[in-house]
Amino acid sequence: MRPNCSLSPAGRRGFLFLIAIVTFAIALAFAWAGAWLVLPFAGLELGVLVWAFRELDRHAADYEVISIRGDTVAVERRVGSRVTRHEFNRYWVRLVLKRDAAGELALCLRSHGREVVLGRCLAAQARAALAQELRNHFNN
Incomplete structure (x- = not known):
């Protein structure tokens, strides 16, 4: 028995990269408009996502x-x-x-x-x- 992993490791990396681009584009737009505090929270959000995806990768071969x-x-x-x-x-x-x-x-x-x-x-x-x-x- 194996868990169902719908995305391959390359697919997960691509999805994470896409989310990172969109998140940082939005955060940079807000920072440019004067809400610079959005940038650290965008970085924190991506850090949590990277951690979650690493956990998925670690358990993909269970x-x-x-x-x-x-x-x-x-x-x-x-x-x-x-x-x-x-x-x-x-x-x-x-x-x-x-x-x-x-x-x-x-x-x-x-x-x-x-x-x-x-x-x-x-x-x-x-x-x-x-x-x-x-x-x-x-x-x-």
Whole structure:
């Protein structure tokens, strides 16, 4: 599973460049008219946008892979630059649906006091479909 990234990195940079040109053109027009205080706020706005786009770039390659091989269920997840891997025994692992802090249904694999949340980037319907697919694999 991967998050949906509608813009490529080059597209994001181009969009940010376009926003920067428009913002600074408007800010310079106001500064020329005597409202020079608009310039620092335009710079602050662009700084926040650059930070937000860098966060998007950092998480664009995030993924979650669930593999079931023999008696092992493995979940490998990349968030930012950190990759984690969790392995469970297929016959002891339980699929659990619970409410998270935001009130959304969270899909979890649980075994021996360890728990891994699955499908964070999925919509509720896709998460339910994933739960059904995993139930089919665990019941076989």
